[in-house]
Amino acid sequence: MQRDKRQAPFVNIGSSLLLVIFLVLCLVTFATLSLSSARSDYSFSSRAAKRRTDYYQACNVAEDVLAQIDAVLDSAADGPVNRPQEWLKDLDFTQISGAEFDAVGLEIVYDSKDAALSYQIPINEKQALEVGLVLTAQSDTGYYEIEKWQLVNTGGKKDSQPLQLMPMPEEQ
Numbered sequence: 001m002q003r004d005k006r007q008a009p010f011v012n013i014g015s016s017l018l019l020v021i022f023l024v025l026c027l028v029t030f031a032t033l034s035l036s037s038a039r040s041d042y043s044f045s046s047r048a049a050k051r052r053t054d055y056y057q058a059c060n061v062a063e064d065v066l067a068q069i070d071a072v073l074d075s076a077a078d079g080p081v082n083r084p085q086e087w088l089k090d091l092d093f094t095q096i097s098g099a100e101f102d103a104v105g106l107e108i109v110y111d112s113k114d115a116a117l118s119y120q121i122p123i124n125e126k127q128a129l130e131v132g133l134v135l136t137a138q139s140d141t142g143y144y145e146i147e148k149w150q151l152v153n154t155g156g157k158k159d160s161q162p163l164q165l166m167p168m169p170e171e172q
Contacts, residue, residue, distance in 0.1 A: 013056055017155045021045075021163065022092060030161065031037040034122055038090070053123075054123050054124055055123055056127070058121045058128075058129040059061070059129065060120070062119075062121045062129055062131050062149075063122050065106065065108075065119060065121070065131075066131070066133075069108075069117065069133070069144070070142075070143065070144075073135070073143040074143070080172060084132060094116070106121070106123070107119065107120075108116055108120060113132075115134065115136075116132065116133065116134055116135065116147070117132070117133040117134075117144070118130065118131065118132040118133070118148070120152070120154075122154070123151070125154075126153060126154060126155030127153060127155075128151070128152055128154045129149050129150070130148060130149075130150055130151075130152045130153075131146070131148060132147040132148030133145065133146060133147060134147045
């Protein structure tokens with residue numbers, strides 16, 4: 001009589017166990033990678049939202065300054081004027097004030113020779129919103145034209161060292 005030779009059942013259990021362990025390790029690896037990606041995306045979007053919010057807050061302050069400049073120009077233009085450019089000579093922008101202007105250290109630079117006006121509103125330590133106006137004679141469109149409304153870098157490079165990418169032979 002011959003006995004049935006059967007394979008041991010642990011061989012089948014062993015291969016399926018290895019497959020399950022491999023699948024669990026793959027799932028843990030992919031979960032870790034997706035969590036890391038989600039955290040970096042959240043960090044990036046938070047920083048982008050803060051930059052955008054800071055920019056629009058600076059734009060709001062710049063618009064408030066512009067409204068007060070418009071009021072100063074409007075009151076200066078109401079007086080009797082013999083020549084169209086005469087009212088631009090003695091403008092006084094020192095009356096522009098406000099708590100938000102004092103907080104940002106607003107300084108308005110007026111060049112009476114070129115009839116130009118400029119100011120900066122800081123956004124953060126490294127950037128500011130620079131506004132430049134060219135004052136015009138009284139007209140139906142307004143007293144000024146916006147020449148510049150842009151972001152400028154205010155933070156200089158600190159201790160910047162040039163990178164030596166390739167060694168250069170010394171000159172003799």
